[in-house]
Amino acid sequence: MIPSAIHLDAVSLTFRDGSRLFDGLTMNVAAGRCTCLLGPSGCGKSTLLRLISGAADCHLDGRLRFDPDPPASVRCAWMGQDDLLLPWFSLLDNVLLGARLRGTLDRDHTERARELIAEAGLAGYEQALPAALSGGMRQRGALLRTLLEERPIMLMDEPFSALDALTRMRLQNLSCRLTTGATVMLVTHDVMEALRMADRIIVLGGTPVAIKTQLDLAGTPPRRPGDPEIIRHYEPLLEILLSEAP
Numbered sequence: 330m331i332p333s334a335i336h337l338d339a340v341s342l343t344f345r346d347g348s349r350l351f352d353g354l355t356m357n358v359a360a361g362r363c364t365c366l367l368g369p370s371g372c373g374k375s376t377l378l379r380l381i382s383g384a385a386d387c388h389l390d391g392r393l394r395f396d397p398d399p400p401a402s403v404r405c406a407w408m409g410q411d412d413l414l415l416p417w418f419s420l421l422d423n424v425l426l427g428a429r430l431r432g433t434l435d436r437d438h439t440e441r442a443r444e445l446i447a448e449a450g451l452a453g454y455e456q457a458l459p460a461a462l463s464g465g466m467r468q469r470g471a472l473l474r475t476l477l478e479e480r481p482i483m484l485m486d487e488p489f490s491a492l493d494a495l496t497r498m499r500l501q502n503l504s505c506r507l508t509t510g511a512t513v514m515l516v517t518h519d520v521m522e523a524l525r526m527a528d529r530i531i532v533l534g535g536t537p538v539a540i541k542t543q544l545d546l547a548g549t550p551p552r553r554p555g556d557p558e559i560i561r562h563y564e565p566l567l568e569i570l571l572s573e574a575p
């Protein structure tokens with residue numbers, strides 16, 4: 330898998346109702362690295378991921394480029410804020426949905442999915458329907474389904490938001506491992522999460538929305554909570570976010 334860099338050149342979006350978001354936003358996302366997006370609610374983080382995934386329902390002025398540019402059908406895996414698990418499929422079948430739809434499902438896929446389900450703390454729930462799972466369990470199912478896609482671009486919108494602190498850390502570690510080599514864009518409201526997982530942190534804010542801060546972090550994610558890089562950047566980053574809060 331060859332990861333793609335993502336370039337937004339002077340991007341402005343117009344929604345169907347005529348409202349606009351961004352005004353000539355330029356952003357470069359490095360290939361094969363994890364970029365975390367932070368910023369106040371409503372600043373456009375989810376819309377940005379949807380735009381890159383090809384699912385945004387809006388008019389684009391400016392340019393969105395991928396380098397290299399894989400076919401759109403295999404370019405991105407996207408995990409939205411809703412788990413979108415199919416209610417009539419078991420957890421295991423939901424996790425395996427991509428392979429099933431492509432007709433590539435085999436014993437190896439199933440074995441791998443079972444291992445990851447166990448690693449995510451969900452052993453014993455393989456045959457449970459989504460309705461019988463908690464919000465955090467469903468979110469882990471949606472995350473595993475996304476991670477198994479192994480696309481050159483992995484887009485994840487608050488993928489750990491429903492998880493308790495320890496499970497969150499385990500799943501962050503798992504995600505870092507399974508997305509190594511891919512271009513990852515991860516939206517989060519959690520400063521510690523961004524500092525653990527990112528090679529680069531981009532803070533959005535202001536009116537019109539623009540990049541307020543861009544921070545390149547040393548070392549390899551996932552960082553330990555006590556990593557000097559985390560300690561060095563935690564408070565300044567919080568201050569920046571506080572200054573952007575409405």
Ligand SMILES: Nc1ncnc2c1ncn2[C@@H]1O[C@H](COP(=O)(O)OP(=O)(O)OP(=O)(O)O)[C@@H](O)[C@H]1O
Pocket residue numbers: 344345346348350368369370371372373374375376377386
């Ligand atoms: N389809 C749409 N039509 C009109 N406006 C929209 C549409 N989708 C998003 N918006 C607006 O675009 C802005 C950005 O929304 P978005 O969901 O991307 O923000 P966000 O930064 O991800 O927020 P949060 O952190 O709360 O998830 C908001 O003002 C929202 O109301």
